[in-house]
Amino acid sequence: MTPKPVFDAHFREELAELMRWRRDVRRFRTDPVPEPLLDSLFDLAQIAPSVGNSQPWRFIRVESPGKRAEIRRNFEVCNAEAMAAQSSERAGVYARLKLAGLDAAPVQLAVFCDHATEQGLGLGMRTMPEMLDYSVVGMIAGLWLAARAAGLGLGWVSILDPARVCAALDAPKSYKFIAFLCLGWPEEEHVDPELVRYGWQDRTEEGRRIVTV
């Protein structure tokens, strides 16, 4: 048994600081991310928790200009539909938000959950099959923190038609689309979310009220 590490008060304060500064980033510089840094992030992603140790995450990295344009077009269509569905008093705020970094992010990743994987042998999924998808989401949450610790920004784009993403990227039939991630050096950094700063949705205390039974 390796001796267990102790995480001291200083580290824990820095971890809290990291969590406070982890933002959904949509404004990127275009200069590249070094491949060894990306490799180290992908390596860390592998040790995320997963149901039954199923490790169901699959990545497709989108580099070709044609594929990137397809994803961007997908976003633009979905975002225009979302914009059209806003009430008149919200449409102005919605229009001011920048909701994706697809125009500039040097690294763009589609993340999937492989529903055909036999890894994990179904353990922990009998009553909650959604645990497989959740495992991929948890992995992304860790990647997000590790990226920010390296000075990178990550933005999760969900204003996309999943079926069209899968088709554009020729994803295997068993892949469920979970997330499209933009990754790169942020143009600016903030401790408050863009959606708070632009008046879309404040932080609230609702999730902090713990009911005890």
Place this chain on the structure above:
Amino acid sequence: MTPKPVFDAHFREELAELMRWRRDVRRFRTDPVPEPLLDSLFDLAQIAPSVGNSQPWRFIRVESPGKRAEIRRNFEVCNAEAMAAQSSERAGVYARLKLAGLDAAPVQLAVFCDHATEQGLGLGMRTMPEMLDYSVVGMIAGLWLAARAAGLGLGWVSILDPARVCAALDAPKSYKFIAFLCLGWPEEEHVDPELVRYGWQDRTEEGRRIVTV
């Protein structure tokens, strides 16, 4: 604008160490977790990313012996069913696994996603309504790391019938059950997952092969 923090190489190495040592813990000591420590973890949980800044996580803390017994019984029934569904060659391994810390964990939490919340105003959810649930999952991933940094173990129990959990805890109708979490001081610590150690599922490289298009 607050000056942005810089996370140095030492912090990043410690963060990677934390991720390596973050385990799904099922073997707990019964001594209590100080309430101020729990409070600090719940505070940190609030700053997790969420779609549209919807902050849809809701917690029910289970303290009463009767409610705890109901959850434990729920697990035992579901686990017996899962055990019965194993092939003869896997049943022996399955039986040796300890899959929940419900017998001893001093803190037990049901975590839900409030599908009735108006927070976030639907932003980012039009084509992917599952983003609301994913936001709760991402919050748990951060809580997991923060708990481990404080020396606590966290175990995510999914071998439960969600409908029976909701009924047992009188959860509001709009709450979707996401996770049951056991939290406490671990009895033992390992850098390798229990499912690897007991021969259920090894780590693989499948999720590490990044396809580029």
